[in-house]
Amino acid sequence: MGDRRVVHLVDDDEAIRKSVGFTLHTSGFVVQIYSSGTEFLRSAHEAELGCVLLDVHMPVMDGLQVQATMAQTGIDMPVVVLTANGDVALAVQAMKGGAVDFLAKPIEKALLLDAIERAFARIERADTRAAEQAKAQAQVAGLTPREQDVLEGMAQGYPNKTIAYDLGISSRTAEVHRASLMLKLGVQTQADALRIAFAAGMGKAPER
Numbered sequence: 001m002g003d004r005r006v007v008h009l010v011d012d013d014e015a016i017r018k019s020v021g022f023t024l025h026t027s028g029f030v031v032q033i034y035s036s037g038t039e040f041l042r043s044a045h046e047a048e049l050g051c052v053l054l055d056v057h058m059p060v061m062d063g064l065q066v067q068a069t070m071a072q073t074g075i076d077m078p079v080v081v082l083t084a085n086g087d088v089a090l091a092v093q094a095m096k097g098g099a100v101d102f103l104a105k106p107i108e109k110a111l112l113l114d115a116i117e118r119a120f121a122r123i124e125r126a127d128t129r130a131a132e133q134a135k136a137q138a139q140v141a142g143l144t145p146r147e148q149d150v151l152e153g154m155a156q157g158y159p160n161k162t163i164a165y166d167l168g169i170s171s172r173t174a175e176v177h178r179a180s181l182m183l184k185l186g187v188q189t190q191a192d193a194l195r196i197a198f199a200a201g202m203g204k205a206p207e208r
Contacts, residue, residue, distance in 0.1 A: 004030050004048070005030065005050065005051075006029070006030045006031075006047075006049070006050030006051070007029045007030070007050055007052075007116060008034065008040060008047060008051070008053065008077070009021055009031055009032065009033050009034065010034045010037055010039075010040045010053065010054045010058075010063070010066065011034075011053075011054075011058070011082065012036055012059060013055070014035075016055070016105065017033050017035070020053065020107065020112070021033055023109055023112065024112075024116075027113060029116070030048075030050075032047065032050075036058060036059070036060060037054075037058055037060070037063065037065065037066035037069075038061050040066065041066060041069055041070075041073075044070065044077075045073075045075065049123065050077060050123075051077065051078050051079075051100075051116050051120060051123070052070070052077050052078070052079045052080070053080050053082060053116070054066055054067060054081050054082065055082045055083070056081055056083040056094070063081055063094075064081075064090065064094060064097065067079055067081070067097045067099065068097060071097065071098065076126075077123075078098075078100045078119035078120075078123060079094075079097075079099045080099065080100050080102075080112075080115045081099045081102045082104075082107065083102070083103075083104060083105065084104070084105045090102075100115055100118050100119045100122060101115035101118065101119075132199050133201070135199075136196045136197075136199035136200035137200045137201070139184075139185055139186075139200070140196065140200045143181050143185075144177075144180075146167070146169075146177055147177050147180055147181040148181075149167055149177075150163055150167070150174055150177040150178055150181060151181050151193065151197050152197070152202050153166065153167070154178070154190065154193065154197065155194060155197040155198060155202040155203030156203055157203075160174050160175060160178070181193070
């Protein structure tokens, strides 16, 4: 990313584009402006990596739809969502979709800059997170399938008896698998084992 910190400002309101764009420009950011979500998506794959400042209430394609399309098409840039309405449901949906923050208009400069700083911090951590995930996945891959099952049960927060019951094995056998997987992972505490499990993507709620 270098020294350039690019903010992609997506808003159909010209007054917001001008005022927020000016604020960001004078704060040292490079600002790329789009008047619609579709305009942004057309060039997003070739766009310079940066933070996306995304309005929710836009015609044709609203901000949450743009956010969902970014996730579906592999446009991996942090999003800060803007709206004229303090809609809690939209805020929850945006945050579940991975938004860094949700800001209501009129936008306070301090809150805006803080959210964007956190967005860039997420970009800077991305390489580190990817390396941690790859290492954890390699560690988990070194376990037997049954040990992976026990570790998944641990990551789900299940007690040993529940894990044993779900796998159709005795509690003693589950304990043996647990001891073995911890030895292979090179950890001494359950907390350390869980950190590796979560980094590898385990422990997610099962799909219904």
